[in-house]
Amino acid sequence: MARVFLVTLAFLIPLAGLSARDFQIQNVQSDSLYLRFVSPGRDTIRSNSPRAQVAACTNPSAKVFLNGKEVKVYPSGAFVSLLSLSVGVNTLHVLALGVNGDSLVKDFVFVRPEPPKPLTHEPAVIDAQSVEPRQDLWLGKDGILEVKFRGSPGYKAYFDIEGVESGIPMLETDAKDPNGGPGIYIGRYKVKESDETREIPIRVRLKSSFWGSEKAFSRGKVSILTQELPRVAVTTGRRPFLNAGLGEDRLGGAKLGYIQAGVRLQVIGKVGRQFKIWLSDAMTGWLPEDFAQLLPVETPLPRSLAGSVSATGNNAEDFVNISVGQRLPYLTDQLADPPALVVDVFGATSNTNWMTHHLSASGIKSVSWDQVGADHYRVTIALNYAQHWGYDIGYDQGSNLRIRLRRPPKIANQDSLLAGLTIAVDAGHGGDAAGAFGATGLMEKDVNFAIASYIQSLLQARGAKVVMTRTDDTNVSMPDRTDVILQSGAHVLISVHGNSGGGTSDPEAVRGTSAYYRHLGYQPLANIMYGKMLELGLGQFGVVGSFNFSLNAPTQLPNVLVETAFLSNPEDEMKLLDDEFRRAIAEKVVAGLEQFVRTYANRSSGESKQ
Numbered sequence: 001m002a003r004v005f006l007v008t009l010a011f012l013i014p015l016a017g018l019s020a021r022d023f024q025i026q027n028v029q030s031d032s033l034y035l036r037f038v039s040p041g042r043d044t045i046r047s048n049s050p051r052a053q054v055a056a057c058t059n060p061s062a063k064v065f066l067n068g069k070e071v072k073v074y075p076s077g078a079f080v081s082l083l084s085l086s087v088g089v090n091t092l093h094v095l096a097l098g099v100n101g102d103s104l105v106k107d108f109v110f111v112r113p114e115p116p117k118p119l120t121h122e123p124a125v126i127d128a129q130s131v132e133p134r135q136d137l138w139l140g141k142d143g144i145l146e147v148k149f150r151g152s153p154g155y156k157a158y159f160d161i162e163g164v165e166s167g168i169p170m171l172e173t174d175a176k177d178p179n180g181g182p183g184i185y186i187g188r189y190k191v192k193e194s195d196e197t198r199e200i201p202i203r204v205r206l207k208s209s210f211w212g213s214e215k216a217f218s219r220g221k222v223s224i225l226t227q228e229l230p231r232v233a234v235t236t237g238r239r240p241f242l243n244a245g246l247g248e249d250r251l252g253g254a255k256l257g258y259i260q261a262g263v264r265l266q267v268i269g270k271v272g273r274q275f276k277i278w279l280s281d282a283m284t285g286w287l288p289e290d291f292a293q294l295l296p297v298e299t300p301l302p303r304s305l306a307g308s309v310s311a312t313g314n315n316a317e318d319f320v321n322i323s324v325g326q327r328l329p330y331l332t333d334q335l336a337d338p339p340a341l342v343v344d345v346f347g348a349t350s351n352t353n354w355m356t357h358h359l360s361a362s363g364i365k366s367v368s369w370d371q372v373g374a375d376h377y378r379v380t381i382a383l384n385y386a387q388h389w390g391y392d393i394g395y396d397q398g399s400n401l402r403i404r405l406r407r408p409p410k411i412a413n414q415d416s417l418l419a420g421l422t423i424a425v426d427a428g429h430g431g432d433a434a435g436a437f438g439a440t441g442l443m444e445k446d447v448n449f450a451i452a453s454y455i456q457s458l459l460q461a462r463g464a465k466v467v468m469t470r471t472d473d474t475n476v477s478m479p480d481r482t483d484v485i486l487q488s489g490a491h492v493l494i495s496v497h498g499n500s501g502g503g504t505s506d507p508e509a510v511r512g513t514s515a516y517y518r519h520l521g522y523q524p525l526a527n528i529m530y531g532k533m534l535e536l537g538l539g540q541f542g543v544v545g546s547f548n549f550s551l552n553a554p555t556q557l558p559n560v561l562v563e564t565a566f567l568s569n570p571e572d573e574m575k576l577l578d579d580e581f582r583r584a585i586a587e588k589v590v591a592g593l594e595q596f597v598r599t600y601a602n603r604s605s606g607e608s609k610q
Contacts, residue, residue, distance in 0.1 A: 033098035078439035124208035133220035135272035140229030153182040240291035264302040305351040311361040334521035348377035387600035388521030419463030424490035427452035428497040431475030436500035438573035454586030478550035493559035511569035512539030518552035
């Protein structure tokens with residue numbers, strides 16, 4: 001969360017509900033001069049980045065100079081800049097001059113440390129902080145242990161696994177290796193069936209002379225468990241999920257999908273706080289340990305035959321039931337053209353000798369199965385309509401895997417397309433989670449809530465039922481927001497946010513609107529919403545797919561995250577300050593919902609119209 005630093009001769013002007021014109025008038029009428037900083041947030045900043053952003057505001061009639069160079073002051077009073085930082089100490093001198101001849105100054109210091117210098121051949125040293133593995137590991141038979149460190153170039157290097165193997169050679173990488181270079185040593189060891197050890201740090205050695213070596217130890221401890229792996233874990237907790245790998249960013253790791261509690265999985269290793277899960281010979285996943293309970297070592301591995309498949313339906317939904325002998329892990333994927341749902345069940349082998357399709361399953365065109373690989377069973381459900389409207393998947397009280405597929409909602413009133421529908425509206429952030437800040441101090445949480453409230457009013461006027469994930473300035477957790485949405489039975493979800501370019505991007509260059517989706521079947525909603533937002537004259541920032549945001553994750557209903565505009569861009573921020581523009585955004589969102597429903601609701605694949 002950004003912090004606001006204030007140097008002022010006046011009070012802090014409240015921003016909520018203030019239009020850009022009102023903001024300008026209020027400042028022009030005041031002859032006081034002030035400086036209010038969003039970034040930098042403190043007097044001295046230490047950063048490894050070669051760039052730093054300035055975002056602040058003053059009286060709109062003032063002139064502002066950064067290190068003697070005048071910068072633009074926008075009608076809102078905002079001024080921004082992107083500084084280039086040299087290695088060492090960098091100073092920023094801010095001068096504001098008022099129309100009455102008064103002035104304010106503020107100085108900042110940016111310290112950019114020198115990057116690590118290449119190690120020389122003499123003396124021989126090892127950078128102890130560089131030794132990998134850095135996280136604790138579990139390895140089973142045929143597992144690969146990779147060890148890496150940075151040290152003086154030009155030596156022979158080795159690593160030792162206490163009680164298992166010593167003197168395992170390491171090779172120094174060359175300058176052409178994008179992940180290496182002189183002084184970067186890498187070695188690998190393949191675990192044998194006879195190996196066994198627990199929580200042992202890896203010792204690396206750089207042979208500096210005939211008699212001696214430099215030594216260092218890894219922070220990560222290695223356990224080789226050939227007699228215990230693979231073993232079984234059962235999923236626990238609230239919405240457990242499988243990650244695709246160990247990579248992370250601010251949204252977490254890329255997810256393969258969510259699975260329910262009570263599913264049994266085969267653990268073949270562990271890195272840090274994530275268990276490595278065997279799904280098939282060609283695929284693994286990663287389960288956070290917070291969602292796992294290890295079962296006794298002697299527990300049989302999860303394997304089963306997949307039996308009969310049936311498709312039934314009622315007035316609004318279709319159901320596909322897959323008979324499985326136990327709760328095995330599963331993943332789903334949406335296909336768009338033609339629309340279909342793919343369900344993969346891991347640890348299953350087909351014994352499907354009949355598939356029953358009842359006439360009541362009118363939204364399903366066909367159901368087929370395929371044995372993709374050893375213990376990898378797939379069911380493909382072809383849909384009888386042009387757009388995915390949501391599905392839920394999970395085991396019943398026993399071990400039958402049930403997929404519930406929503407059909408398109410029926411348009412009850414051609415003059416009011418949204419009448420009778422339930423729409424979930426999420427105002428991003430709230431409470432102590434303020435979100436992004438504009439240079440004026442405008443908070444994203446306030447903009448989001450104002451726009452979401454206008455959307456709510458417009459939808460209700462059209463006869464829709466609206467479910468708000470927050471109704472005041474509180475910080476509602478993502479799991480709680482998801483519960484509200486799913487329990488409401490909403491047909492569509494719209495999440496409203498404001499964007500920010502981050503602390504090292506050019507705030508005057510990065511601007512525009514964007515729409516985000518996670519599942520391919522919901523891209524049409526994102527495309528429509530993006531097109532409507534562009535009608536407001538906002539810049540193009542794009543439609544982003546595979547987005548790992550919590551409220552893009554539900555498969556149960558079409559959903560989209562709308563990043564209305566960039567608070568970090570002064571031009572965009574002035575628009576978001578304007579209450580009339582916020583209302584215009586809400587009108588475009590509602591128009592986008594109407595277009596989505598008009599195009600895809602209550603129509604078969606051959607009847608859909610753009």
